[in-house]
Amino acid sequence: MPRFDSDPVFCALLQNGQTPDRGHYAIELQDFTHSEQRYLPNTAILATTLYDEHGGMVEVQDFAPRFERFGRKFRPVMLVRRIRLIAGSPRICIRLRPAYGYGAGKPGLTYGSNHIRYVCPDQVLRLTTNASVTAIVDEVPFVLEDDITLLLGPDESIHQPIPDVGREYFERTHDYWRNWVRYLGIPFEWQDEVIRSAITLKLSSYEDTGAIIAALTTSIPEAPGSQRNWDYRYCWLRDSYFVVNALNRLGATKTMEDYLQYIINTTANARGGRLLPVYRINGKADLEEREIPQLPGFRGMGPVRVGNQAYTQIQNDVYGASVLAAAHVFFDRRIANPGNEALFTRLEGLGELAYQHYQEPDAGLWEFRGIAGVHTFTAVMSWSGCQTLAHIAEHLGLQERAQHWYRRAAEMRQVIDANAWDEQRQTYVATFGGKHLDASLLLLRELGYLKADDPRFANTVTAIEKELRHGDFLYRYIREDDFGKPTNAFTICTFWYIDALTALGRREEARALFENVLRCRNPLGLLSEDVETDTRELWGNFPQTYSMVGLINSAMRLSKPWEGAY
Structure with a gap:
């Protein structure tokens, strides 16, 4: 609290049990036997039912308030927990132990008749409750009556x-989410899976600035003991493009409009016009990476990192991605403030940077730390941004500017085909003049560079599945990087592969792979960044917006149409 990228109040996931006196918030049922957990349908309200050995039952409802009040969105930085007596005479113990300084410090404590204050150096948290304050402060079990x-x-x-406050917040938050879901344009099949993914993406948007974070956690390893532990609580411009694209496909346009403002403000503040690949959710770039020695890490697999050194990298695809994210506002008639010539002029500056830098070596979308190359994905994303500017100009009636961008895009295509196509292997490759493949080449059709019936697309998909497919999953690449060879599959890449198979008409194979990935979700329907291909265990930061985007896109493409489906 108070932001996604703030010092965590509860960090037990990274403590590995070493400092039990702080960093967690537990509702413990005495003589506990088992539990069940679910989201209330079509909401972000989590319900956990606890059972004891005497027939006692307790339900804990967790949510953050969100609803319309006084003509504006009411979304306080608050966690509401309602503990409901369901059956019997259960005894519970409430253990509320915040932390600060990434688990290093334990707050001071003061309290009154109905509240407890937890005093940290940078903020004071207040728990207001109708429970016994003494029972909470002293952690004394009591009968829930x-x-x-x-x-x-x-x-x-x-x-x-x-x-009354808890009841009102619950009812109005419940209604808010149900109404939000009601207006989503969902597919006929896999409706629950898509709805849960859409809610998760919306929860990853920081509405005050429009930023969209990549994941809610830091330092959950991509694979056991891999040292691939990164902080994902920030806004990657590329990832955010995929998020707004998916939400817009479902009809949730407000997140896209908010993100557009984030892009405009970030671009206006960019030094020398160059965009960084990742920013804080306030638009600043103070992301110096450091390790937190007092936290042993998830299952003791450190290091725990805060900040992300990717902000120092050159990733030239960000210009094309930003143009593509903004393009919807020019063509979507649902947008309250459609794009105009002034916005187009701003985007042209990004297009010029895409054109200037698309042939330069960069770290690529996989953010190699010690490897640089002219990445095909970067070049194609840049091309797509320039081609899209031509379409926008044409839409606005700016014929001279349209022809300018069409010429730029045609020139870029010639360069890409000359350098990224391996004539001998009959496939596109990951870098200009290189020999390696990576899964981002599956997006050549998605970005409009190739049509599905282009033999070069089919050949590239075939080459990728031979090299990168492992069982029912796809690796992002298999070459050694700064940390050796990847050992887990990257979830979004499997979805890209599924989409490519769908485009090639291999729908039954794609459906089988899609159902396989769905079985990897946790019991609440969420996905992390990576999957261990043999055990199907989830790894990496969680929940990962990239992965939830992939689920939505594949479901939309594979589902039976509503017409005649039942």
């Missing part, structure tokens, strides 16, 4: 009856 409400947030007083 009536429902309890726990409001954890800023150090602000609550002036209404606490159970």
Whole structure:
């Protein structure tokens, strides 16, 4: 709290049990036997049912309030927990132990008749509750005789009856999410899976600035003991393009409009016009990477990193990705403030940078730390941005500018084909003049560079599946990088492969692979960044927006049409 990229209040996932006196918030049922957990349908409200050996049952509802109030969105930085008595006479213990300084510090504590204040150097948290304050402070188990409400947030007083506040927040938040989902354009098949993915993507948007983070966690390893532990609580311009594209496909346009403002503000503040690949959610680039020695890491597999050194890298695809993310506002009639000539002029500056740098070596979308090359994906994303500018100019009636960008795109295509196509192997390759493949080449059709019936696309897909497919999953690449060879499959790459097979007419094979990935989700329907191909265990930061985007896109393409489906 108070932001995605803030010092974590609860960091037990990275503590590995070493500092049990801080960093977690537990509702413990005495004589506990088992539990069940689910989201309430079509909401972001989590319900956990706890059972004891005497027939007692307790339900814990967790949510962040979100609804319309006084003509604007009410979304306080607050976690609401409602503990509901379902059956019996269960005994519970509430252990609320915040931390600060990435697990290094334990807050000071003061309390009154209905609240507890946790005093950290940078903020004060207040728990307001109708439970016994003494029972919480001293962590004394007690018999749950009536429902309890726990409001954890800023150090602000609550002036209404606490159970009434909890009930109102619950009901209005429940209605908000149900109404939001009602207006999604979902496929006939896999509706629950797509709805859960869409809600997860919306939860990854920081609406105050429009930034979209890559994942909610830091330092969950990509594979056991791999040292591939990164902080993903920031906004990657490329990843965000894929997120807004998926949400727009579902009809959720507001996230895209908010993100466009983030791009405009970030571009305006860019030094020398150059864009970085990743920014904080406030648009700043102070992302110096450091390790946190006091946190042993997920299952003891450190290091835990804060910040991300990718912000120092050159990743030239960001210009094309930013143009593509903004392009929707020129063509989508649902947008409240459609794109105009002034916005187009801003985007032209990004197009010029795409054109200037598309042939230069960069770290690529996989963010190699010690390897640079002229990456085909970067060049094609840059080409797509320039081609899209031509379409926008034509749409606005700016024929001279349209012809300018068409000429630029045609020139870029000639260069790409001359350098990225391996005539001997009959496939596109990952870098100009290189021999390696990577899964981003599966996006050549998605980005409009090749048509599905172009033999070069089919040949490239065939080459990739021979080299990168492992069982039912796809690796992003198999070459050695700064940390050796990858040992887990990158989830989004499998979805890209599924989409490519669908485009080539191999739908039954694609459906089987899609169902296989769905079986890898956790019980709540969420996916992380990576999958261990033999055990199907999830690894990497979680939940990963890239992965949820892939699920939405593949479901939309594979589903039976609504017409005649039942």
